[in-house]
Amino acid sequence: MLEEEAVKVALSEGANEAEAFEIIGRGISIQAEKNAMKTASSVRFTGLGVRAAIGKKLGFAFATNPMDGSEIGKKAVMNAKAAPEDLNFKGLPEPASISYINDLMDPKLRNLGVEEAASLFMASIEAAKISQKVKSISGSFELRHVNVSIYSSKGVNTSEERTYFSAEVEAASQDGDKRGSGFGFSDGRRLDMFDPEKVGKEAGKLAVKTLDAITIGVEELPLILKPKAQITIVPFIAGQAANAENVQYGRSFLTGKVGERISKDEISIVDNGRIPWLSSSSSFDAEGIPTRKTYVVEKGVFKALLHNWYTASKERKESTGNASRDHAHLPSISPHTVSIEAPSLRMKADELIDTKRGVLVVYTIDTPNLATGEFSGMAETSFLIENGEVTKSLRQTSMAFTLGGFLKSIYGIGDDIEAFSNFKGGSIRFIAKVAGPGVT
Numbered sequence: 512m513l514e515e516e517a518v519k520v521a522l523s524e525g526a527n528e529a530e531a532f533e534i535i536g537r538g539i540s541i542q543a544e545k546n547a548m549k550t551a552s553s554v555r556f557t558g559l560g561v562r563a564a565i566g567k568k569l570g571f572a573f574a575t576n577p578m579d580g581s582e583i584g585k586k587a588v589m590n591a592k593a594a595p596e597d598l599n600f601k602g603l604p605e606p607a608s609i610s611y612i613n614d615l616m617d618p619k620l621r622n623l624g625v626e627e628a629a630s631l632f633m634a635s636i637e638a639a640k641i642s643q644k645v646k647s648i649s650g651s652f653e654l655r656h657v658n659v660s661i662y663s664s665k666g667v668n669t670s671e672e673r674t675y676f677s678a679e680v681e682a683a684s685q686d687g688d689k690r691g692s693g694f695g696f697s698d699g700r701r702l703d704m705f706d707p708e709k710v711g712k713e714a715g716k717l718a719v720k721t722l723d724a725i726t727i728g729v730e731e732l733p734l735i736l737k738p739k740a741q742i743t744i745v746p747f748i749a750g751q752a753a754n755a756e757n758v759q760y761g762r763s764f765l766t767g768k769v770g771e772r773i774s775k776d777e778i779s780i781v782d783n784g785r786i787p788w789l790s791s792s793s794s795f796d797a798e799g800i801p802t803r804k805t806y807v808v809e810k811g812v813f814k815a816l817l818h819n820w821y822t823a824s825k826e827r828k829e830s831t832g833n834a835s836r837d838h839a840h841l842p843s844i845s846p847h848t849v850s851i852e853a854p855s856l857r858m859k860a861d862e863l864i865d866t867k868r869g870v871l872v873v874y875t876i877d878t879p880n881l882a883t884g885e886f887s888g889m890a891e892t893s894f895l896i897e898n899g900e901v902t903k904s905l906r907q908t909s910m911a912f913t914l915g916g917f918l919k920s921i922y923g924i925g926d927d928i929e930a931f932s933n934f935k936g937g938s939i940r941f942i943a944k945v946a947g948p949g950v951t
Contacts, residue, residue, distance in 0.1 A: 514662040517561045517580030517587075522664055524588040526563040526570075528603045529664050531580065532797065534558045534838050536657030539628050543636050544649045551629045558838030563587035564603060567596040573839045601824035604798045606666040611794040614787035617701040620674040621656045628654055631707055632678060635695070638711025639682045644722065645715050650680035659793075667799040674700050675790055680711050684718035691724070691904070693717025693892070694874065696739075698790045698931050717873065717892060724906035726947035727895065733869035734910060734943040735896070738929040738936055740872040744879065744886065746933045748914060749782045749807045750846035751881055753815070755822035764884035764914070765813060773813045774918030777853045780808040782817060784832055784847030791847040791933045798834040798842055805831045807849075808918075819844050850935045853924055860925035863940045869896040870905065870945050884914040890945070907948035917941055 514531030521529035535557045542549045560573040561583045570591025572583050623631075632652035639648045653676065660670035677698040684691040695713030697705050736744070757763040765773070774780075784802025786792050795801055798820050806814050816822075819834035819842050835845035864871060870893055877888025893905045925938035 512660070512662070513557070513559050513577060513580040514660055515580070517559060517584035518662055518664055520581040520584035521561060521563040521588050524585055526565055526588050526591060528564040529584065529587070530562045530603050530667065531662050532560045532836065532838055533660045534657050536655055539623070539625055539652070539654040541629050541632050541652040543633065543651070546636060546640075546648050548629060548633055551625050553625045559583055560836070560838040560840070561587040562603060562841070563591045564600070565591045567598060567600045568592070568594045569597060569600055570594055571841055575838070599825050600821070603663055603665050604667060604800060604820040604830070606668070606799070607801055609669055609795050609799075609801045611671065612785055612787065612792065615674070615700055615793065616672045617674045620654065620676060620700070620702040623654060623702065628652060631705070634707035635678060635680050635711035638708040639680055639695075639715035639718075641712060641715035642684070642719050644684045644686050645682050645718050646685045647683040648680065648714070650678070652676070652678045661795075661797075661799040663799070669795055669799050671794055673793065676702065676705055677790070678705055678707075678710055680714040682714040682718035684722055686722050689722045691718050691721030693719070693721060696931065700788045700790060700792070704788065720894070721892060721904040724904040725895070726906050727908065727945065729944065729946045731942060731944050733866045733896075733940055734945065735863050735869060735871045736939045737871065737873045738927065738934070738938060739931070740875050740890075741936060741939065742932050742934050743875060743877060744917075745780070745851060745936065746846050746849040747879055749780055749817060749849045750844075750933065752884065752914065753807045753813070753817055754844045755816040755818045755826070756844055757881060758816055759822060759825060763881055768813050769816070771813055772811045773915060774808055774811045775853075775921060776811040777855045778808065778918060778921060779806055779810055779852040781806055781850050781852055782831075782833070782846045782848070783850065786848050786930075786935070789848050789930055789935065793847075796830075796832045796834040797836040798830070800830045800832045800834060802832040802847060817844055817846060846933050848930065848933055848935050851924060851939070853921070856921060856924045857926060858923050860927035860938055863923050863925050863938050864896050864901060865899045866896055867898055870894070870908070870910070871896055871901055872910065875910075879914055885911075886914065886917070887911045905947075908945055910943050910945050912941075912943040917943070
């Protein structure tokens, strides 16, 4: 096998320790533009990345579709010899006992052909045509079936087969001079998690609803973030603000705050890498460390950072199993699936909008400021709430809050739970400032 060959050669070339990360798989990619399929392709791929250590020097080399592992092992050692010493490097990861998850590979998704995938995805494109006002529909569908293997001279020797899909549909609408847009997306590790009609209709309905948009001034209001509006916010708290590398380098607003109360007592923020079939779940991370459930915030208190092996070793702690990488990069740190646990704040999704005046945010692409925890971004798709009813679409509306204020002002979490990317949860209601175009 390529990874064993690479490690063996690296040791023979003078490395004290060596590790190889290999990914072998097949991918399908489908693109649609202007209501029609544009491209559909299938590829097979292999990637191999090797880390070689000589004392406190670490070298790295990689190749895509390599014919053998020996040259990559040699290059990794060569790079180690030329690298500066890292006094914080405590060696490559030690082997650990792994409890393997069964629900990561779906045979139906693994065996899906290009034509079948194209037909399935184009059903989403058709479903978005809910009105003649929907003028143009585009999107993409990606499928991956991979086998991930990690082998090292330290005794790490593990592999796992995984499947994954993601689907996204974007719809553009027009009614005279009025224009709107909508989207729908889905991902997971099992084919029946993809509902083509649901994804397409969601995009089409939003495109039509956003045609009659109005503007508002500056107001401090109840803000309800739908699940898809939280993808760049809630996982950011665990994956970026509580990222051990960011904290160790002083880049995060949470630096030095472990043990402090940062949210309401009722709130816990959890990263879980072991939820069946979710796209960010796995039995082990990118260094062969078992994934687990980590309470980043527990009952209001900032309890833990997310670590890979390197950052954990610096603090003489255990890795939390959050190393991430592909074959072409060294390990970094990423969350798996982040959720907010707050049973006492649960309520029906309909109850969240029971307010005289508020704003419902369906989607945003903006992220908070890592250094300050401040969020100032656009509510890309949002609606006004009046007397408990969702009424007009809002145009060019911004929202502003701090993550600290967000965590301390949450007073409702809906039962409309969805999971995608590295987030799982329901709608959240809290207080924030909103403003229309040209208003600060």
